[in-house]
Amino acid sequence: MARIITISRQFGSGGRTIGKEVAERLRIPCYDSEILEKVVEASGFSRDYVEERGEYLSGKSSFFQAFVDRDYNGHSIQDDIFMIQQEVILDLAKSPCVFVGRCADYILRDRNDCLKVFIHADMESRARRIVEQYGEKSDSPMKRLKDKDSRRAAYYQFYTDMKWGDVRNYHIALDSGSLGIHKCVDILENLWKTF
Amino acid sequence: MARIITISRQFGSGGRTIGKEVAERLRIPCYDSEILEKVVEASGFSRDYVEERGEYLSGKSSFFQAFVDRDYNGHSIQDDIFMIQQEVILDLAKSPCVFVGRCADYILRDRNDCLKVFIHADMESRARRIVEQYGEKSDSPMKRLKDKDSRRAAYYQFYTDMKWGDVRNYHIALDSGSLGIHKCVDILENLWKTF
Numbered sequence: 001m002a003r004i005i006t007i008s009r010q011f012g013s014g015g016r017t018i019g020k021e022v023a024e025r026l027r028i029p030c031y032d033s034e035i036l037e038k039v040v041e042a043s044g045f046s047r048d049y050v051e052e053r054g055e056y057l058s059g060k061s062s063f064f065q066a067f068v069d070r071d072y073n074g075h076s077i078q079d080d081i082f083m084i085q086q087e088v089i090l091d092l093a094k095s096p097c098v099f100v101g102r103c104a105d106y107i108l109r110d111r112n113d114c115l116k117v118f119i120h121a122d123m124e125s126r127a128r129r130i131v132e133q134y135g136e137k138s139d140s141p142m143k144r145l146k147d148k149d150s151r152r153a154a155y156y157q158f159y160t161d162m163k164w165g166d167v168r169n170y171h172i173a174l175d176s177g178s179l180g181i182h183k184c185v186d187i188l189e190n191l192w193k194t195f
Numbered sequence: 196m197a198r199i200i201t202i203s204r205q206f207g208s209g210g211r212t213i214g215k216e217v218a219e220r221l222r223i224p225c226y227d228s229e230i231l232e233k234v235v236e237a238s239g240f241s242r243d244y245v246e247e248r249g250e251y252l253s254g255k256s257s258f259f260q261a262f263v264d265r266d267y268n269g270h271s272i273q274d275d276i277f278m279i280q281q282e283v284i285l286d287l288a289k290s291p292c293v294f295v296g297r298c299a300d301y302i303l304r305d306r307n308d309c310l311k312v313f314i315h316a317d318m319e320s321r322a323r324r325i326v327e328q329y330g331e332k333s334d335s336p337m338k339r340l341k342d343k344d345s346r347r348a349a350y351y352q353f354y355t356d357m358k359w360g361d362v363r364n365y366h367i368a369l370d371s372g373s374l375g376i377h378k379c380v381d382i383l384e385n386l387w388k389t390f
Contacts, residue, residue, distance in 0.1 A: 118362060118368075120362055120363055122363075165362055165363075166362070167313060167315055167360055167361070167362040167365075167368045168315055168317075168370075170362075170368070170370065171369070171370045171373050171374060172367070172368065172369055172370070172374070172382075173313075173362045173365070173367065173368035174366070174367055175363075175365065175366045175367070178366050179366060179367070179386075179390070183386070183389060183390075186385075187367075187382060187385075187386070190381075190382075190385070191374075191378070191382070194378060195374070195378075
């Protein structure tokens with residue numbers, strides 16, 4: 001039986017909302033910003049810094065930049081944050097819970113009681129959602145989506161050596177734009193009980 | 196409400212079995228080899244020839260070969276088979292049914308009552324399955340899986356200009372190796388009723 005659900009998601013696909021609702025129905029915790037708070041506490045870095053560096057590579061050519069920003073041991077501050085985040089996730093995963101993002105699927109790859117989920121949606125649904133959730137910004141919604149997705153993908157690939165969003169890495173992938181948030185929650189709730 | 200289910204699948208993932216079982220539970224037809232028979236009838240080509248050319252590009256560098264085997268109008272026999280197959284699928288899709296493979300998801304792309312599914316599994320489960328289903332062959336199971344997958348992918352990409360198995364093209368993608376065939380059938384049966 002599954003004890004952990006990991007949700008990877010495209011920006012604006014509603015993956016976090018799905019994670020929160022599934023967790024609520026199953027009466028287990030859902031960890032998203034809670035991980036951030038614990039990493040802030042353990043690392044001493046600011047919340048904004050950890051939020052930005054805990055799931056995204058920075059800069060335009062971010063994948064290559066990640067190889068450059070390193071000391072003479074080939075070590076970066078981003079690596080420290082990844083390591084602390086890994087410890088936090090391994091510790092929280094001792095009890096049943098839902099994780100949203102932060103490479104939890106990779107960090108828990110050796111556990112066979114972990115249901116790995118990917119949530120995606122078409123650009124139009126996601127653009128509509130981020131404007132509703134986060135309001136209008138100076139960038140166009142499409143530009144924000146592309147930037148967030150590509151930096152998340154680069155971060156994931158850099159630390160896991162796997163391709164983010166590759167269907168083969170997940171037990172189930174759902175299009176929340178067509179199926180709707182509640183239908184996704186129903187499917188995952190049922191699946192959890194019999195996985 | 197969904198009227199059509201299209202199932203794309205990795206070779207050996209049990210996608211055809213899942214399609215047949217879902218169709219049986221929903222009491223609607225499942226079309227797989229039936230499409231083949233209709234194309235054989237309409238085209239006059241042999242069953243083996245249509246089976247091979249109706250879902251796979253041929254040869255090692257098959258994607259490029261597909262541009263070469265053409266008459267002075269840029270037309271190939273494979274194109275004829277694709278066109279006949281398309282007509283057969285559009286005709287059958289007038290009533291609720293399940294399609295397995297044959298680019299049905301692409302052919303029915305303009306319909307919004309079509310639930311698009313992708314079934315995949317790890318190499319080990321698929322190798323075990325093809326040995327059970329099709330017996331031992333001279334090629335190793337891994338070699339057969341890779342060959343079939345790459346030729347299916349090349350065929351799909353050639354005729355649809357989309358990437359086969361890209362998570363964004365499907366409403367739901369399921370790992371039948373981890374979830375099991377029956378769990379996949381349950382999920383699709385429930386989803387059909389509320390999509």
